[in-house]
Amino acid sequence: MGPALAVFLGVIIIPILMSVYYSLFQWDGISPKVFGGLDNYIRLAQDPVVWTALRNSLYLTLGALLVQLPVGLLLAVLLSIGLRGSNLLKTVYFTPVMLSTAVLGILWGQIYDPNFGLLNNLLIQLGLESWTHAWLGDEKTALLSVIAVVAWQFIGFYIVVYFAALQNISDEVLESARVEGAGEWRIFFKIQIPLIWPAITFTVLNCVINSLKYFDLIYIMTSGGPNHSSEVLASYMMSNAFKLMDYGYGSTISTFLLLFGLVLALVITKVLGKGSAKFQ
Amino acid sequence: MSSSQAQLQPGAAESVWARFSLLRGKLVSRIVIYLILLVHLVLTGYPFVWMLISSFKSNKEYFADPWGLPTQWRFENFVNAWNEGISSYLFNSLYITFFSVVGLLAVSTLIGFYLATRSFKGSKLLLGMFLLGMMIPVHSTLIPLFTLANQLGIYDTFWALFFPYIGFNLPIAVFLAYGFFSEVPKELEEAALVDGCNIYKTFFYIYFPLAKPVLATVTILSFFNIMNDFIFPLIMVSQDALKTLPLGLMMFKGNFSADYSLISAALVITTTPIIIMYSFLQKYVHKGVVAGSVKG
Numbered sequence: 001m002g003p004a005l006a007v008f009l010g011v012i013i014i015p016i017l018m019s020v021y022y023s024l025f026q027w028d029g030i031s032p033k034v035f036g037g038l039d040n041y042i043r044l045a046q047d048p049v050v051w052t053a054l055r056n057s058l059y060l061t062l063g064a065l066l067v068q069l070p071v072g073l074l075l076a077v078l079l080s081i082g083l084r085g086s087n088l089l090k091t092v093y094f095t096p097v098m099l100s101t102a103v104l105g106i107l108w109g110q111i112y113d114p115n116f117g118l119l120n121n122l123l124i125q126l127g128l129e130s131w132t133h134a135w136l137g138d139e140k141t142a143l144l145s146v147i148a149v150v151a152w153q154f155i156g157f158y159i160v161v162y163f164a165a166l167q168n169i170s171d172e173v174l175e176s177a178r179v180e181g182a183g184e185w186r187i188f189f190k191i192q193i194p195l196i197w198p199a200i201t202f203t204v205l206n207c208v209i210n211s212l213k214y215f216d217l218i219y220i221m222t223s224g225g226p227n228h229s230s231e232v233l234a235s236y237m238m239s240n241a242f243k244l245m246d247y248g249y250g251s252t253i254s255t256f257l258l259l260f261g262l263v264l265a266l267v268i269t270k271v272l273g274k275g276s277a278k279f280q
Numbered sequence: 281m282s283s284s285q286a287q288l289q290p291g292a293a294e295s296v297w298a299r300f301s302l303l304r305g306k307l308v309s310r311i312v313i314y315l316i317l318l319v320h321l322v323l324t325g326y327p328f329v330w331m332l333i334s335s336f337k338s339n340k341e342y343f344a345d346p347w348g349l350p351t352q353w354r355f356e357n358f359v360n361a362w363n364e365g366i367s368s369y370l371f372n373s374l375y376i377t378f379f380s381v382v383g384l385l386a387v388s389t390l391i392g393f394y395l396a397t398r399s400f401k402g403s404k405l406l407l408g409m410f411l412l413g414m415m416i417p418v419h420s421t422l423i424p425l426f427t428l429a430n431q432l433g434i435y436d437t438f439w440a441l442f443f444p445y446i447g448f449n450l451p452i453a454v455f456l457a458y459g460f461f462s463e464v465p466k467e468l469e470e471a472a473l474v475d476g477c478n479i480y481k482t483f484f485y486i487y488f489p490l491a492k493p494v495l496a497t498v499t500i501l502s503f504f505n506i507m508n509d510f511i512f513p514l515i516m517v518s519q520d521a522l523k524t525l526p527l528g529l530m531m532f533k534g535n536f537s538a539d540y541s542l543i544s545a546a547l548v549i550t551t552t553p554i555i556i557m558y559s560f561l562q563k564y565v566h567k568g569v570v571a572g573s574v575k576g
Contacts, residue, residue, distance in 0.1 A: 004391035004450060005406075011447025012413050015424035022423060029427070075320060078313050089317055091562050093324055098558045098565065100508035102526035103547050106533050107331055110540060118330060121346050152323065157569065164570040213417035215511070220530065234419040241423050242515065251423050258420040265415055 016258065022251035029247045040252035050253070053231045056143055060211035060232070063147040064154070069203055071151075072158025077188065079159065080166040090163060094156040101153075105220030108149045112136050112221075139229035142222045146230060149217055158203055165199035166192060201272040208268055212261050233257045328551070335544035342540045357545035364536070366546050368520070369528030370553075376438065376524055377506045380445035384453055384502050385495060387446065392457025393487055397469060407458060413451035418511060426515050440516035441524075445509070449502040456571060460494040461487060497568040500561055507554070525550050 023040055025033040044050055075093065079086045096104060111118045112135040120132040135145040169192060177187050193200070215234035218224060224231035224239060233253055241250030334342055335357055337350040391410075395403050425444060429435040464487065472482045510526035517523065523531065529550060536542050558565060 004387035004454065007387065007443055007447045008410065008413065008450050010428075011425065011444050012416055012421060013409075015421035015428065016416065018424035018428070019420055071320075075317070078317060081313065083310065083313065089321060090566075091559065092321060094562075094566065095328070095555060095558065096324065097569075098504055098508075098554055099551055100510065100526040100529075100554075102508075102510050102529045103551055106529060106543065107327055107547055110334075110543070111327060111330075116343050116346060116540065118346050155320075156324065160566050160569055164566070209415065213419060215419060234417065237419055238422075242426075247423055247427075254420040254423060257417055261417060262415060 019251045019254045019258075022247055023255045025248045027248040028245045030245075033248070036248070040249050041256075043249065044252050044256060049228045049231055049236055050233070050256075052228055053233045053236050056230060056232050057212050057214065059143060060147055060150065060214055061208050063151055064207035064211055065204065067151045068154050068158055069200075069207060072155050072203075073162050075155070076159045076162035076166060077192070079163055090159060093159050096153040097157045097160075101216035102220060104149065104153055105217050108152075108217075109136065109221055112145055136222050137226060139226050142226060143230040146217050146221050149221070150214070153217075161199055161203060162196065165196035169195050201269075204272060205265060205268050209261055209265055212264065213257060331544050331547050331551075334541055335548045337541045337544075339539060339541050342544075354541070357541050358549060361532075361542055361546040361549055364542075364546075365520075365528060365532055366525075366549050369523055369525045369532075370550070372522060372528070373507055373524040376441055376445075376522070377503060379438075380442055380449075380506050381499055381502050383442065384446045384449050385498060388450055388453035388498065389457050389488065389491060389495070390483070392454050393461050393483055395454075396458050396461035396464075407454070410451050410454045413448075414455075418448060422511070422515050429516055436517050436519055436522065438522065441512050441522065444512050444516070445502075445506045449498075449505060452501060453498045456494050456498055457491065460491055464490060496564055497571055500564050501568045504554070504558075504565075 022033075024035060024037060026036050026039070027033040079090055110116075114120060114132070114134040114137065117135075119135065123129065123131045133141055135141050173191060173195075174187060177191055182190070213234055214232055215238070218230055218232055218235050219238065222230045224235040228236075234257065237250050237253040237257065240246045240253060330346075333349060334346070336353045336355070337357075338352075338354060341348065341350055395407050426435070429440045434440045468486060469482055472486050477485065507524075508526060510524070510530065513522065513524050513527040529546060532546050533543055
């Protein structure tokens with residue numbers, strides 16, 4: 001038991017506490033720390049980029065909740081009918097989840113490439129030349145372009161989670177509902193949805209938390225730019241700490257990210273918990 | 281669609297008509313379903329097909345027509361990408377992942393076993409703390425981990441990756457191991473005790489072999505997690521001998537930013553082993569993902 005606990009404390013618990021401690025100082029990592037109390041937190045509250053980051057996380061969350069989950073659920077339901085080839089399709093749909101975001105970020109960077117990319121080329125071929133864009137280089141489209149790739153990657157994850165949940169519903173329940181004359185839509189909303197509610201709760205929680213702490217594709221595809229337009233908290237923390245060497249402020253953003261995430265998780269579990277009580 | 285059966289009216293002619301429309305309805309809905317599935321298949325799969333085709337092209341062909349096939353299939357793109365660093369990044373990834381997964385399995389099964397079979401005051405609290413670890417964003421720990429690694433003198437060593445990989449994969453591994461071991465009937469351990477096994481023997485000869493399915497799940501989940509990670513190499517190491525594939529790929533892209541088909545070849549080399557492994561282990565991967573997702 002010792003080693004696991006030691007690693008867990010050393011890698012997660014102690015760094016978290018240190019991060020809270022650092023957040024109270026002005027520190028560049030080299031010269032001595034200068035105690036600043038809550039100065040960094042006041043700066044955080046007044047920092048427009050932090051607000052942009054929060055707004056961007058909200059967009060990421062909305063993209064996840066409105067695109068990934070519904071599409072994932074729809075496709076899971078269609079696959080669960082058990083038509084021929086369903087299993088193979090499920091395997092392919094899940095593939096992007098297994099791949100490194102570095103690969104996906106570079107691949108999609110090539111697709112979005114303003115000069116030689118697939119997307120602009122497709123638009124030109126369709127006669128929509130005016131729609132072509134420097135997708136990742138334009139403040140207006142950078143975030144949306146990344147959100148699209150995040151959705152593209154993770155729909156497969158939700159398909160697999162929902163599919164497994166749907167498989168757990170016994171055929172007898174569905175059969176007897178059909179015998180009683182329930183239509184497919186009614187079965188979906190009155191039987192399947194309530195029965196997979198725990199999975200839905202999990203996925204909603206997962207979406208919100210992951211969107212808040214999202215980092216990978218943003219860092220690889222836009223590094224938060226241009227002009228902070230696609231910044232999220234984690235990418236802003238990274239550039240403050242490891243580019244600008246402002247460890248104090250970086251730690252403040254880290255601490256805020258952690259606390260905000262925990263509070264959100266608590267609230268969502270409470271709210272959705274009530275939702276599931278309603279169904280019983 | 282099949283529900284319309286319930287609304288069938290008596291009367292032969294009507295019933296035949298109803299049956300016919302039912303069949304037709306089934307066929308139509310089947311076609312619609314396949315169409316939707318096909319659209320998503322193309323959206324998911326085509327980028328990979330495109331990546332594969334691009335990797336065989338010359339840059340000239342790539343720039344001239346991104347959709348077209350290469351006139352000549354250039355295998356030398358792969359040779360070049362392999363020799364320009366991808367091979368060593370792949371090797372780094374494999375050995376770092378291997379040792380981290382082995383370490384993770386050792387410590388997580390031990391503590392899972394201990395918490396499940398030797399409950400003590402505070403064991404539930406300890407378990408809860410591990411589970412809470414799943415909620416901790418990696419990024420909230422990066423600055424202290426970086427300064428700690430520097431103070432301990434392990435910055436830019438294998439250990440600067442090894443310990444974080446174990447730490448951040450522990451929560452899910454402990455959760456799965458604990459869940460499994462607490463299902464094993466108590467009688468088994470008592471029998472082992474009667475037969476003269478001490479706690480270590482009981483663990484290594486009885487519980488550990490039993491836990492194969494859990495070990496497989498943990499191995500698969502953490503293997504892909506670690507193999508695909510780029511944040512720890514980015515922060516914790518600087519020498520080339522420790523850069524794993526994802527970070528290495530980003531460096532590679534930086535070095536050859538104008539050589540699009542070479543980059544495509546590098547992407548293909550990187551994804552192929554993962555896709556092959558995934559397609560063999562597909563069932564276990566999906567199981568593991570689901571097992572990790574029902575913690576609510």
